Amino acid sequence: MTTKQKILAKALDLFNTDGVESVTTRHIAKSIGMSQGNLHYHYPTKNVVVKALFEQFLTEVQNAERFKDNNFAKEQVIGSMKDNFEIMFRYRFFFKDNEVVWRRLPEIKKTTLELFNLKKTQILQIITLYKNQGIFREQISENQVLFLAEQFIFSITSWLSAKEYLDQESDISEYYARFTFRIWLPYLKEEEMRKWEEVL
Amino acid sequence: MTTKQKILAKALDLFNTDGVESVTTRHIAKSIGMSQGNLHYHYPTKNVVVKALFEQFLTEVQNAERFKDNNFAKEQVIGSMKDNFEIMFRYRFFFKDNEVVWRRLPEIKKTTLELFNLKKTQILQIITLYKNQGIFREQISENQVLFLAEQFIFSITSWLSAKEYLDQESDISEYYARFTFRIWLPYLKEEEMRKWEEVL
């Protein structure tokens, strides 16, 4: 593990537990056992550390992308969601303290919104596919299906903020992947609903 | 308007737009046109200002409580939600920057969680009532109804964080009150669904 990697790992750890605004370059340096001056040799400013972490996050998300082969089976969807949630959880300060980070580095806000817009497109694709396969109830209006997509995005973007309010679970990522997936159930035809409930 | 009120009003304004962590007592004092020393005469520390704002918020929420007469009609529920959302929006830094506030003042975290637990009890009450009135579809499992309550809480607690990710609307509180209410629709019997859709 290089010095730069050590810095990033410890910074991520501290940002997640104590918050970006209260963790200083001094804290990071001290808890690795290195001088603050040396840290600034590797990363000239605190913002550069944050940016480096965000790059790391983006890379991990891209590597975890599962839908390259256009396989949108429900097990695939729920698995992909779990992957993404797991990564988001490791970099959770970007989402729990998003406002603080965004004020410091507006370009991170921009990229994050772009990323979730991409996810939204994917979800609409999946919904349309499912719709054509006839798994939705006929009584569900067009409007309500679009609403389903919004709810989905809502859940994906906000589960980390909501975490504190709902009852805690051991495996947070797993829990919320299933939670988010459960949104679909009442929209499905009865026989589909049962099949999906088995997966959850 | 007393000096203390002026300070609170301006502090709230600045906290909402620039974030608690970056707004200083100097900023607040300067933008009212008073000295920083004087501000500290009225409120000894920044945390006391935050606490005073939270007290104000709690008072407003209590005064807006509509369910004292146990009227749980859907128009009443949606109206109450709009009221609450409107208040939350005015004090939005407590929810958008909740982590920052909670790190500074853990007692605010405690009270906030208690408040939403109360809301959760209310919602379960309402759901049970509606269930007994037979408005839910028979196919919906017991589990799924409990899930509905969780989703509801999820929406109520996180709409301000999610705001940025979804498409913006002019009247945010109104928009999200309806958004949250729409969660119910696919759980309802067909004739009820239509009646509810009219309200939205």
Add this chain to the structure above:
DNA sequence: GTCTATACAGCGATAGAC
């Protein structure tokens, strides 16, 4: 109540020796 002045701590960041 309101002001000015000031003490003090902690921050990000740099300089220079090794």
Add this chain to the structure above:
DNA sequence: GTCTATCGCTGTATAGAC
């Protein structure tokens, strides 16, 4: 690469005059 020392700045909080 790594260290120590230090600068400049900003934020919180207090003291004392009016």
